[in-house]
Amino acid sequence: MASLRGIQQPELSKKLFKIIKSENHTIGAYESASRERISIASQLSDWGEATGDDSLSDVSDKLGVLLSELGEQEDVFAQNLEDYRTVLKQIRNTESSVQPSRDHKVKISDEIAKLKYKEPQSTKIVQLEQELVRAEAQNLVAEAQLTNIVRTALTTSNPTNRRRQDFPLDDHR
Amino acid sequence: MASLRGIQQPELSKKLFKIIKSENHTIGAYESASRERISIASQLSDWGEATGDDSLSDVSDKLGVLLSELGEQEDVFAQNLEDYRTVLKQIRNTESSVQPSRDHKVKISDEIAKLKYKEPQSTKIVQLEQELVRAEAQNLVAEAQLTNIVRTALTTSNPTNRRRQDFPLDDHR
Numbered sequence: 001m002a003s004l005r006g007i008q009q010p011e012l013s014k015k016l017f018k019i020i021k022s023e024n025h026t027i028g029a030y031e032s033a034s035r036e037r038i039s040i041a042s043q044l045s046d047w048g049e050a051t052g053d054d055s056l057s058d059v060s061d062k063l064g065v066l067l068s069e070l071g072e073q074e075d076v077f078a079q080n081l082e083d084y085r086t087v088l089k090q091i092r093n094t095e096s097s098v099q100p101s102r103d104h105k106v107k108i109s110d111e112i113a114k115l116k117y118k119e120p121q122s123t124k125i126v127q128l129e130q131e132l133v134r135a136e137a138q139n140l141v142a143e144a145q146l147t148n149i150v151r152t153a154l155t156t157s158n159p160t161n162r163r164r165q166d167f168p169l170d171d172h173r
Numbered sequence: 174m175a176s177l178r179g180i181q182q183p184e185l186s187k188k189l190f191k192i193i194k195s196e197n198h199t200i201g202a203y204e205s206a207s208r209e210r211i212s213i214a215s216q217l218s219d220w221g222e223a224t225g226d227d228s229l230s231d232v233s234d235k236l237g238v239l240l241s242e243l244g245e246q247e248d249v250f251a252q253n254l255e256d257y258r259t260v261l262k263q264i265r266n267t268e269s270s271v272q273p274s275r276d277h278k279v280k281i282s283d284e285i286a287k288l289k290y291k292e293p294q295s296t297k298i299v300q301l302e303q304e305l306v307r308a309e310a311q312n313l314v315a316e317a318q319l320t321n322i323v324r325t326a327l328t329t330s331n332p333t334n335r336r337r338q339d340f341p342l343d344d345h346r
Contacts, residue, residue, distance in 0.1 A: 015223060023209075026210055029206035033202035040192055043191060056324070059327055147229075151229070
């Protein structure tokens with residue numbers, strides 16, 4: 001982890017933010033392995049040809065074809081990882097959007113507690129308590145949306161359920 | 174290919190020298206993918222636990238175990254690649270040791286051609302021709318040893334033939 005930017009992320013999405021970053025490194029590693037593998041494949045075939053030994057040349061060429069296919073599959077795998085990383089990003093974005101609603105709720109609760117201690121008779125307490133109920137309702141919906149999007153994302157990782165991928169909650173804001 | 178050191182290698186082992194270098198990058202890529210994968214596995218499990226959702230926590234923990242196993246297998250794969258790279262190195266070393274014998278043969282042939290043009294009556298020509306026959310014989314053996322070591326190496330990539338790995342020609346010098 002070379003950067004500390006994760007620290008600037010809302011608390012709730014910090015963990016996923018880091019996972020998404022690590023996953024990017026992993027994808028890069030697979031892409032690099034794929035590129036090198038394909039390059040080695042043709043080099044090995046060339047080397048076999050240069051030996052001037054017919055059967056060696058034949059074997060090394062076949063090995064080259066095999067290695068080249070392996071390299072291409074490695075690249076397909078990296079692309080699939082990229083798709084899965086996109087799903088993680090959707091979850092992370094929802095987590096980030098839920099954070100302000102949590103913060104809002106906590107902030108009002110704190111204000112009420114402070115007022116009750118300093119000016120227990122203040123009429124503002126009632127007003128804040130009403131506000132808190134509204135904030136709690138809003139947060140309840142946000143948390144439910146988050147749970148839904150996460151569960152939907154985990155379900156769509158099952159290929160037989162691909163249709164659910166048009167997340168029903170994606171336009172929740 | 175960040176370095177041009179391959180250029181200092183004997184012509185014969187240049188190709189393998191480059192392949193061995195590329196293979197080192199590939200192995201590094203797999204090792205890095207393995208490390209990241211194992212790290213992501215535990216991060217994903219932590220993230221699931223932090224959601225406070227029991228079933229999510231359960232699924233993410235199981236996914237974590239699976240990813241962690243994947244990462245470990247990736248590392249085993251990298252180790253096996255390292256073994257195969259060692260075989261390539263043995264071939265490359267033999268190729269390097271064959272090069273001087275080839276060069277020697279060519280050098281004598283060149284000298285004979287030069288002498289025949291400049292001093293066609295020189296008695297040195299007969300002497301050089303005898304030397305050439307000896308050099309050709311020595312080179313013939315070296316080339317045969319190279320062919321043998323390459324074929325043996327390709328055969329030992331078949332696991333049922335592992336015993337042949339104690340290369341019978343390894344001490345050819």
